[in-house]
Amino acid sequence: MDKLFIVGAGSVGGHIASNWEGYSKGQKLWGFLDDDSSKHGKEFCGYPVLGGLDFLKNYPGSKLIIGIAFSQIKSKIITRLNNIGNFIFPAIISKNAWISNGVNIAEGTIIYPGTAVNYGCEIGSFVVINMNCALGHDVIIGDYTSLAPGVNLGGHTNIGIGVEMGIGTSTKQTIRIEDFAIVGGQAMVIEDIPAYSKSAGVPAKLLLRHEIKKIYPNLKYNTF
Numbered sequence: 001m002d003k004l005f006i007v008g009a010g011s012v013g014g015h016i017a018s019n020w021e022g023y024s025k026g027q028k029l030w031g032f033l034d035d036d037s038s039k040h041g042k043e044f045c046g047y048p049v050l051g052g053l054d055f056l057k058n059y060p061g062s063k064l065i066i067g068i069a070f071s072q073i074k075s076k077i078i079t080r081l082n083n084i085g086n087f088i089f090p091a092i093i094s095k096n097a098w099i100s101n102g103v104n105i106a107e108g109t110i111i112y113p114g115t116a117v118n119y120g121c122e123i124g125s126f127v128v129i130n131m132n133c134a135l136g137h138d139v140i141i142g143d144y145t146s147l148a149p150g151v152n153l154g155g156h157t158n159i160g161i162g163v164e165m166g167i168g169t170s171t172k173q174t175i176r177i178e179d180f181a182i183v184g185g186q187a188m189v190i191e192d193i194p195a196y197s198k199s200a201g202v203p204a205k206l207l208l209r210h211e212i213k214k215i216y217p218n219l220k221y222n223t224f
């Protein structure tokens with residue numbers, strides 16, 4: 001039987017392990033993998049930390065949950081994992097989330113409790129959608145993007161790859177937020193936001209453009 005592990009003994013992985021009965025469809029969770037050797041051999045949120053990513057060389061077809069929110073770290077880890085084996089990345093959706101009919105959710109994405117996703121939404125790979133988010137109809141979310149708790153997205157909002165939406169942010173309908181943008185907590189976005197930018201406030205204004213190295217793995221995963 002395929003084994004199921006969480007990669008990353010941090011806050012996202014800890015949430016999933018602590019609440020596994022609220023996500024599981026009966027699968028056994030075997031434990032965590034984390035490259036921080038100070039965690040090895042210890043227990044985290046009720047499950048053992050079995051070793052670093054190299055541990056997976058013994059289990060090349062395993063199922064993995066990437067328990068990491070920050071997009072840059074997540075993408076580095078996935079690149080490494082693709083060099084170790086041919087893993088399966090199931091989408092992990094809380095039983096207390098509401099997902100409309102007519103929604104597509106790609107591999108590796110995690111959806112926390114209290115989130116509602118309306119019809120027509122397309123959610124990419126390795127996205128993390130934290131507690132109590134509301135996605136209006138026809139929202140698009142690119143790979144690796146992370147929504148902090150309480151994000152509200154108007155209909156047809158289109159979010160690119162690796163975007164970080166801060167706690168309590170909202171968008172007007174049809175807004176486009178381009179790749180690797182960071183939107184500060186409680187912002188109300190009423191105009192499109194360019195790539196590699198940082199913005200905040202009500203209404204959201206650009207703070208500055210930031211530099212993020214394009215370290216994303218070579219295009220196995222794309223936006224819709």
Ligand SMILES: CC(=O)SCCNC(=O)CCNC(=O)[C@H](O)C(C)(C)COP(=O)(O)OP(=O)(O)OC[C@H]1O[C@@H](n2cnc3c(N)ncnc32)[C@H](O)[C@@H]1OP(=O)(O)O
Nearest residue numbers: 148149165166167182183184185186187198199200201207
């Ligand atoms: C479960 C979880 O915990 S999920 C994580 C939840 N956390 C978040 O959502 C945090 C989101 N991050 C933020 O809001 C950050 O403040 C950022 C990314 C917008 C800006 O961070 P930094 O680049 O470090 O900016 P810095 O703190 O230097 O502030 C720059 C300016 O922006 C202002 N500013 C920063 N954040 C905000 C904000 N959310 N809203 C309005 N203004 C802001 C600051 O007051 C400062 O203004 P000044 O130049 O007039 O003094």
